Amino acid sequence: MSNTQIFHLTSKDRHPETADLTQFLTQSEGADTIVGPHARVYKCELHYESTTKIVAVKRIYPRGATPEDIERVDVRVRREIVVWIGLEHENIVQLLGTTEKNQDFPSIGMVSEWMENGNLWSYIKETRPLIDRLQLICDVVTGLTYLHSQRVIHGDLTSANVLIDNNGRARLVDFGLSSIIAAFEGTSLMASAIGGALRFRAMELMPPLEEDPTNFDPKLTTACDIYSLGSVTLQILSGQQPYYNINDDVLVALALTQRKTPDRPDTQKLVDRNEYWDFIQKCWRKDPVTRPNAEEARDELFRLRKVVLA
Template sequence: MKGAFGSITKARLTTSEGSCMVAVKHLRPCGTAAADWKRMTLRLRREITVWQRLDHENVIPLLGTIEDEQPCIGMVSPWMEAGNLSAFVSRLSPTLVHRLQLPCDVAAGLRYREHFLGSKLRNAYLSPLPVHSKGVIHGDVTGANVLIGDDGVGRLVDFGLSIIKAEFEGTSFITSTRGGALRYRALELVPSIDADVQIDERITQLNTMCDIYSLGSVVLEILSSHIPYFSISDDILVTLALSRRILPERPPSDFLTDPYWALINRCWELEASSRPSADQVYTSLSDLRDARLLQ
């Protein structure tokens, strides 16, 4: 099957300890010149080094890599039979408890990301890291990149792959965006409609605060079962809304209460530096969850 950034193959991994189903992901060439693939492989290895060291219940683990007839390294991770968050919330209508816990799961994954660099990587990895000074950049926090395990826990996947994809297609981060992922993108990644700036100049603005904006959009989807800009069916018109700095509207939902809506809008602050950290969002979501369940 095809994912946002490449092909995904379901396979069985057999070891001395037993066997399990896994997902093998290869980045899709998309016309990239053969001469660039060696450089891309080296770049991907650095990203893989970061992913392999991420060890948290809300981050999909990287079990290993495989090199076969494909032009790029295959990344092996556990197969999540329940699928991604977007499909989960639209198909199964989660309970109140589950809807309130899933936002905490996603925020916990990003929260761990923030603390991970300082505690484990800063002095341990000598080559240039594909991370922001405040932590590892995910770059593509969407409902499709949160997978649901059999235990119902939400886990982040695909750290940094969107950034690599943009680099090696010779495009900006935003122009390399595929499908509905555009709806989760931070406003600052799209040039303002009145800005005299080349789109390719915007890639340098990708940082951890962009992930926080996207986190707010994922929380919106979990609580409402609506994607951002749900009333706009055409992605081109979504791009226009982003360029005009128009935030997603509030969808109708009994789960999306005023306190949650206020927190989401804090994640969407137009001034990126005014957005809360993943740690702060996690704390707020946990408090809101506990208060709601006590009612």
């Protein structure tokens, strides 16, 4: 089933930004539900006429959310859906439509293509040739450049939010959701999801150690995404997560408040080139305005790939 078919089956009496696919969906038999700290993902089948497409249905569940919170989440998610469904790029996971809430599911679901290869982190745990890893980096920065060109901030760029399609190409997903989750969770620095996963979070989204955290009001910017891009690049090249040598996330948070960037992994298993380390350090510059923008990062990473593979 093509995305064009899906548009036609849902657009007869609805705008595409509210395309409701509920009546065409069934949960795949025996399929596991992927449960994360903020959401659940269901593997489903989308049926239309004589064709079937495997899709993912994602529903947001902030931890400790009350029924009133869920209603507010629903409103916020619908706003993000309007943005997401207008995006179309080979390095962005395509939003196909929505599925409405019901007795079993208290929040709206987002229907997207199912990626059998999983996320970037699980994918690169397998042995991957250097040429493939460098392509993944180029895919990520190309997708990010597209988002920024559409005035969309990802806000949670991590290896968990990059999915791998059937051709082994990287696609970004879950942009804009970290700010929704943060709005409905606690105000503690560890609980707050603003800026996404802690190890990939831009340091300016954490209060400096000497500052009163009660007055701290972080703002997501495109520069925050660039910081996270540096961390994703590090992980693809080294096979190590940022702050690989710090096991406790509380200590990672402390390092961020002290404005300490991740150490360079001590590994020769994968590419260990000074040119890439220099690029990563540019992404981690303490002053956000001095970091490269997405287009500059894309041009640099494509140039580096050509140099390394020459």
